[in-house]
Amino acid sequence: MPDLSTSIREYYDAVAEPVDVSEILKRSGHRRVVPNWAVAVAAGLAVFVLIGGFVWLISGTDSEVIDEPMPTVVATTTANIPDETPVSVPDTAPLIKVDPALVASSLPVDATKAVAVGDGSLWAWTDLGIVRWNLEDRNAELFGSADGLPVTDGASGGIVVAPDGTVWAFTSNQGLARFDGTRWSEPAGYDQLDIVNPRCVDGEECLNSITAMAVGPDGVLSLAFREETLLQLDGTEWNVVPVTSAEVDGASVWATDMAVAADGTLWVASWEELLAYDGDEWDRFTAADGLPSGKIDSVAVAPNGDIWIKTIDPFEEGAAVGVARFDGDLWTVFDENDGLYESATAALTVGPDGTVWVVHGGAVRGALDDPRYDEEPAVGAVSRFDGTTWSSITIADVGWGFGWGGAAVDDTGTLWITSRLGIVGLNGSEATVLRVPGGIRPGVDPSNAVAPDVWDPILSTTAAKAAPAAATCPEGSDPDNPGIVDQARPNPGYAGNQAAAFDRHTGRIVYVDAANETWTFDVCTNTWEQMNPIGTPERYPGGLLVYDADSDRVISVRASSSSVYDPNANTWTRISDREAMPGDHPTGSWMVSGAVYDPVSGLVLAQHDQLGIQLTVLSAYDVDTDRWTRVGALDGQAWRNLIGYSSLADQLIFAGYGDGRGSGTGDDTGDRNYTDGLPHVVDPRTGSTLATGPGAVIIGAYSIISYAADTDTAYVQTQPNEEICWFDPETLTWDNCFEGSDYPADVARQGFSAMVGDPINNRLVLINPHSFGQSPAVSAVWAVDFDTGQWTQLLAPPTP
Amino acid sequence: MVGSVEDEFTDFVKLYEPRLRIALMSAYGPERGRDATAEALAYGWEHWDRVSGMDEPVGYLYRVGQSKSRPRLRPRPDPVPASGTEPWVEPGLPAALGRLSRKQRMAVVLVDGYGWTHGEAAEVMSVSEATVRTHLGRGLRKLRAALGVTADA
Secondary structure (H helix, E strand, C coil): CCHHHHHHHHHHHCCCCCCCEEEEEEHHCCCCCHHHHHHHHHHHHHHHHHHHHHHHHHHHCCCCCCCCCCCCCCCCCCCCCCCCCCHHHHCCCCCCCCCHHHEEECCCCCCHHHHHECCEEEEEECEEEEEEEEECCCEEEEEEEHHCCCCCCCCCCEEECCCCCCCCECCCCCCCEEEEECCCEECCCCCHHHHHHHCCCCCCCCCCCCEEEEECCCCCCCEEEECCCCEEEECCEEEEECCHHHHHHCCCCCCCEEEECCCEEEEEECEEEEEEEECCCEEHHHHCHHHHHHHEEEECCCCCCCCEECCCCCCCCCCCCCCEECCEEEEEEEEEEHHHCCCCCCCCCCCCCEEEEEECCCECCCHHHHCCCCCCEEEEEEEEEEECCCCEEEEEECCCCCCCCCCCCCCCCCCEEEECCCCCCCCCCCEEEECCCCCCCCCCHHCCCCCCCCCCCHHHHHHCCCCCCCCCCCCCCCCCCCCCCCCCCCCCCCCCCCCCEEEEECCCEECCCCCCCCEEEECCCCCCEEEECCCCCCCCCCCCEEEECEEEEEEECCCCEEEEEECCCCEEEECCCHCCCCCCCCCCCCEEEEEECCCCEEEEEEEEEEECCEEEEEEECCCCEEEEEEEEEEECCCCCCEEEEEECCEEEEEEEECCCCCCCCCCCCCCCCCCCCCEEEECCCCECCCCCCCHEEEEEEECCCCEEEECCCEECCCCCCCCCEEEEECCCEEEECCCCCCCCCCCCCCCCEEEEEEEECCCCEEEEECCCCCCCCCEEEEEEEEECCCEEECCCCCCC | CHHHHHHHHHHHHHHHHHHHHHHHHHHHHHHHHHHHHHHHHHHHHHHHHCCCCCCCCHHHHHHHHHHHHCCCCCCCCCCCCCCCCCCCCCCHHHHHHCCCCHHHHHHHHHHCCCCCHHHHHHHHCCCCHHHHHHHHHHHHHHHHHHHCCCCCC
């Protein structure tokens, strides 16, 4: 047979029928640019519409739901909405914006799998485990595996609050737990059931996964398994109800969701039909009964007994069909022609007062056409049915995945929606975002650290030399005084996550720009100087610069050709010992993913990854002997980057990465799993690795994250909130962030070409902000004070 | 003038359609992937003023296609071509590809199958190059294990 690569290519070539350009030209037209005057007219109309939209929020017929003005919801101007995209903001759906100030400070974890409310609490199943918020004081409590919860990375799951307040949670790979008010535990007898023997194995596909769960008014728990089986628990008795093909009549995927009516009827959503089980017989509802075609993925029971369903947006099959109501006799379908914001839906829920809420998620209709979302369509919408009419509103900046984890309504009528930001709450008087607490996870036990079998003692046996005296700013200098605008500057392009290092001896930042030119930045006068050194480091966007304090050199670390910069002689020298780095790389397929200076050993430490086999090796470089030493291989397969060292904890700080859109850093098996990018700390003396759990996954595309290794901890620029957060080595958390509210809103700061600590002025220096996409980087320098969090512009962009 | 713009777009499609299509098909299967490609290109044509100026439009249009072809909350079939339509290849290949996660499959198909660089795949997949390597390594390992072939085969 041909080799694997050829087989894959031939296979896809054979089935990948090209799209002919004539097909495109026939189906759509090239849009013309609209004159500015037309935009202005439209903007005026849109503002008028916006006012009307607030009326929606404050004039609902259910006054207990929406009965106050919205002082804390920030309305954005609609002046930028051109009239060529009228569908992006329908008349009934004005745009509101989640105020970042309302977002509690903690790193978000966006993979919220399910939400439920009950007993004064909001429950959310996240990648961390289950979070319970007290809805009165908004305090959060996090439950993980140490609390008995069957947390499994990558598994989807659900959570339900029973009428008696019992909380049930499941994972798709057959985990099941009940909360007793303190701890979670698996119900007795569950592990003896044939249906879960053998149990699914974490990390492997679960062929008979749990797909849905519901609890009836009588407390009976119902679990749907993928292999067309219904499992029920009545008190302590388990009952397996086989669901034959005849009963479900070949539903292609059964049990995507379940709900129990007041009379005990179990309603089961499946693709293309709805099933009703009264404990004895199954009834089926199909298109012939008036059910809308489409794949049903959500079912809810209203207080008046109406059954509501929503369908998956069947994009490839045709137009979305919205939601439908069954009143016990007839089905009524609601779509955008009836006032639903759009027929494509992300979540459906019914409040205790009977209000029906439909969430439209991610990139709703028209968002792609809205220039405000050129880079990342990120607007959601909510439709509300008061029993007679639908009304809707759009919500800006909610990110991808708005509502994909479901929604729930609490006793006060507040609608809670899963989102990338956290859990967004809308009650008509305020918009709140509850964010999943980041940082150290319950159940993270330092004794769980794993030490490798082989670890070179060089980092313990080598001692750093006395470092040259650190520079200080000359008396009379004012480091807060911005530098002269008219000065030579480095190339503002992206130069890497660690393209700068602070030379403590000279008090200057050494920076290798995107053009591979060497510059220094004087942090006392805020002035760039092009060094024009003898020699250059090997060109490498993303180059890792580390200042070796005891040798007073800057190392540009690469896998195959590192270089040493002598600031005093102004020379770059290629490292001669490249063949020894990291010691055994027969294929040469190594990359460097991070580097820091170890002030204990005086060596530069680099993380080397061997491509393809996920081997991560820590190496040490001694500039005095020009020698690399392979220290040891790190335990585990999870992807991580070495991004800092803490002298306080004597730990190397690694971070796992997620890209914030739900795509994975690791072995994801679905759309929104990225939990194996675990943060770690590693004892450099022993190699002992402690995974701190998935809670501190850094959100943001790797390519636009900046981080600062040359500080006494690690700083990262996070997404989507563009905060700079630092790692607290005492608590193993990333909870502390600089919001940057004093940073100009019109200057992109999704990342910086470099971030570097400035110990002279006790601040983090941020070089050349840039944004994701086509926007060019800005030539400017900012600083964040370590103590106050104040952002200061050290060098303004050049005058146009 | 319209003709020249159409010519520009035609050249654009010739240049980028194959890469866009294979990216979307590797992610979503042939039917949905091809539809998404068509939708993305249609969007590109409708917004030609914007798209024509992009240096690297494949990643952008991939996300457009991805959005037009909404991700699902629930598992869905058809991640790989349906059996019976493929040429002769290793019989277990389609099923083995189908058992990979979407990102693993994309990395394997784009990088290993079509020779994309890690950077090119990373741009389309909206992940880092390192993540592409992670998915590629794991995907190939799974694929080889499923097919019983060695790394050198």
